[in-house]
Amino acid sequence: MQPVLKLENLSSFIGPFHIVQGVSLDVFPGEAVVILGRNGSGKTTTLRTIMGLLRVASGVIELAGETILGLPAHQVARRGVGYVPEDCIVFNFLTVKENLQIAMRKADKETYARQSYALDLFPDLKKAYSRYAATLSGGQRQMLAIARVLQNDNKIILIDEPSKGLAPIIVERVGEALIAMKNSCTLILVEQNFPLACAVGDRYYILNSGRSVHSGSVAELAQDVQLQNRFLSIGS
Amino acid sequence: MDTFIILLVNGLADASLIFLMAAGLSIILGMMGVLNFAHGTMFLWGGYTSVWIMARTGNFWLGALGAVAVGALMGLVFERLFIRPAYGKVTAQILITLGLMIVFTDLARLLWGATPLPALRPAVFDGMVALGGVRIAEYRIFLIVIGVLVAIGIHALINRTRIGMVMRAGVQSPEMVRALGIDISKYFTLVFAGGAALAALGGALYVPLVGSVWSGMGMENQILAFIVVVVGGMGSFIGTAAGSLLIGLMGTLVAWFFPPAAVVANVLLMAVVLVWKPAGLFGLEGK
Numbered sequence: 326m327q328p329v330l331k332l333e334n335l336s337s338f339i340g341p342f343h344i345v346q347g348v349s350l351d352v353f354p355g356e357a358v359v360i361l362g363r364n365g366s367g368k369t370t371t372l373r374t375i376m377g378l379l380r381v382a383s384g385v386i387e388l389a390g391e392t393i394l395g396l397p398a399h400q401v402a403r404r405g406v407g408y409v410p411e412d413c414i415v416f417n418f419l420t421v422k423e424n425l426q427i428a429m430r431k432a433d434k435e436t437y438a439r440q441s442y443a444l445d446l447f448p449d450l451k452k453a454y455s456r457y458a459a460t461l462s463g464g465q466r467q468m469l470a471i472a473r474v475l476q477n478d479n480k481i482i483l484i485d486e487p488s489k490g491l492a493p494i495i496v497e498r499v500g501e502a503l504i505a506m507k508n509s510c511t512l513i514l515v516e517q518n519f520p521l522a523c524a525v526g527d528r529y530y531i532l533n534s535g536r537s538v539h540s541g542s543v544a545e546l547a548q549d550v551q552l553q554n555r556f557l558s559i560g561s
Numbered sequence: 562m563d564t565f566i567i568l569l570v571n572g573l574a575d576a577s578l579i580f581l582m583a584a585g586l587s588i589i590l591g592m593m594g595v596l597n598f599a600h601g602t603m604f605l606w607g608g609y610t611s612v613w614i615m616a617r618t619g620n621f622w623l624g625a626l627g628a629v630a631v632g633a634l635m636g637l638v639f640e641r642l643f644i645r646p647a648y649g650k651v652t653a654q655i656l657i658t659l660g661l662m663i664v665f666t667d668l669a670r671l672l673w674g675a676t677p678l679p680a681l682r683p684a685v686f687d688g689m690v691a692l693g694g695v696r697i698a699e700y701r702i703f704l705i706v707i708g709v710l711v712a713i714g715i716h717a718l719i720n721r722t723r724i725g726m727v728m729r730a731g732v733q734s735p736e737m738v739r740a741l742g743i744d745i746s747k748y749f750t751l752v753f754a755g756g757a758a759l760a761a762l763g764g765a766l767y768v769p770l771v772g773s774v775w776s777g778m779g780m781e782n783q784i785l786a787f788i789v790v791v792v793g794g795m796g797s798f799i800g801t802a803a804g805s806l807l808i809g810l811m812g813t814l815v816a817w818f819f820p821p822a823a824v825v826a827n828v829l830l831m832a833v834v835l836v837w838k839p840a841g842l843f844g845l846e847g848k
Contacts, residue, residue: 376740402742414737416730427726428741473741 327390328353329481329511330375335384337374344370346535348384352481357503357512359526359543361519361557367535368515369411372483376408377401389480403430407474407482411489411515413467417459421450421469424458428473436476443472446502464495471502481511488518500524519557523547531556563695568813570692574701574770576809577708581763582782583789583801584715585756591796591844592731593749595644596654599661600760601783603632606665607761608774609673612680621683625765632761635665636754644753645746662780670776677775680768704766711759712802719798728752732796760786785812788827792834794844803842 328351335348345367352358360368373379375386377398386394393401402408415424425443429436444451447468453461458469467487474482487503488496496518503525506512516522522529526543533556546552586600610631611624618624643661647653681687686703689696719725727748730738738745767782768774789808793800808827816823834842 378736378740397744398736398739399742399744402740408740410737410740414734416733416737418729418733419726423726427723427730427738427743430742477742 326353328387329389330513331385331387332371332375333385335371335374335381335386337370337379337381339370339379344535345374348532348535348537350530350537350540352511352513354511356527357507357514357525359522359529360513360515360532361522361529362532363556363558366532368532369485370535371532372408372485372513372515375401375483376406405478405480407477407479409470409474409482409484409487411485413463413470413487415458415461415466415469415473418457420457421454421461424469425473425476428476430477435478439478440472440476443475446475446505447472464491464498467491467495467499468502471499471506475506475510479510481513482506483513485515486517487514488516488521496521519553562693564817566693566695567697568817569810570697570701570705572810572813573708573806574704575813576805577704578763578767578770579782579785579789579809580708580802580805581711581766582760583786583793583805584711584798585759586786587790587793587795587797587801588728588732588752589756590790592728592735592752594649594735595647596651596658597644598655598658598783599639599665600756600786601779602662602665603635603757603760604764604767604782605669605776605779606635607632607764608680608768608778609669609678610761611765612678612768612774613673615681621769625762628761628765629758633754633758635761636757637750639757640750640753666776666779675776677773680772680774682769700770704770707766715798724748724751785827788831791831791841794841797841797843800841800843
């Protein structure tokens, strides 16, 4: 089966710093792949490189068999890559409605149907539809950032630490939404919250010092305390 | 009371002109992160273009229209050729835009000479009008009306159109706008050309007020526009409007009651705002 997204020996820089130094991974249709690793291991930078937000030094990025290496971010997005960035950047001076509008890549019936589904998934957004995003809570901002990508017909969605800075109850709701999303989307999830990563992910890749060093099934990793200790420092 | 009315009208007319120049500067700085020291050049060329066209056609409106077209064209060329390679490079932006300012100011001097050229007010607004017992120049009323109309137009553009939506989003995070599939560089060109056209319109409307056009007026007025952007907060439409009103009214009042402090007062106001609110009165924290 052809992967939706294929990275091979990906390498990229932030300014002069060589952050991603050899990441290889495959994501197949319908899968939720989690990228794990300690702080500074290159998880966020990998997502930003896929999105075309950083200069790529070398490697392969293929979306459904076509190379997207070196494309600017807006073209990567238009080819069907949805992106929910770290710190859930939503536009403060736009209302919830406008935040959704600006992200719509098409204004057809299907897109509005997906928007409706996203709003059903996050009823809070329906209530706050006409409010400026600046007035939303951290959890609502995260919901909006996710809803924004859900309304488009994406081949894959990249989600960067959706639980960061959120209260446990909100993390639970975001987790439920991510699990619901799995039915209709292919996902890459970067997540430090290990229980959430396990709840959502099918397979995992572990990054260490900018390299993908281990991969396998999330169910196996959840049982393997030794591996968790070795790469993630979270085993008991 | 008479003095108050005269000062109010003069201050509002000045504020209108400052607003025309500062509006583009603010959005260019806020959205594109470009420190544009060449903005005054558009004001200057707007002034010269309008006077040049009016001298040939006798038509003020054609002169103003020509100024807007020249400003927009200069903005388009500047952005495409000189600004685009310098996005994110503040030092390069300062050097490039200062260089453009110097070159295009000298070019204006070469084309139109170093001696100030006379600029006439349009015949239709060349008279005086009675207001509360005092006689006010019609042209100043015209400037206030233009300022209000342009402000309403920009407000509608920002709040009621997709371009405005992208501008508001782009002021906060151009990168995120790109990641949503929007080619923001097209909007950058549009905003830069639009801002330049507004500055050129400001120049075209300014020269009949002071009665002449001269090669140093771009830099002189640009400083005021920068003060407005700092005071109001970069990228904020409300901030630019409020800053223009503050600087316009305060400048007129101080110049009337204590002329030696006219220039110092603006800088002092800027310093106070910077200490009190570093992002400006309506600016985004962290920008």
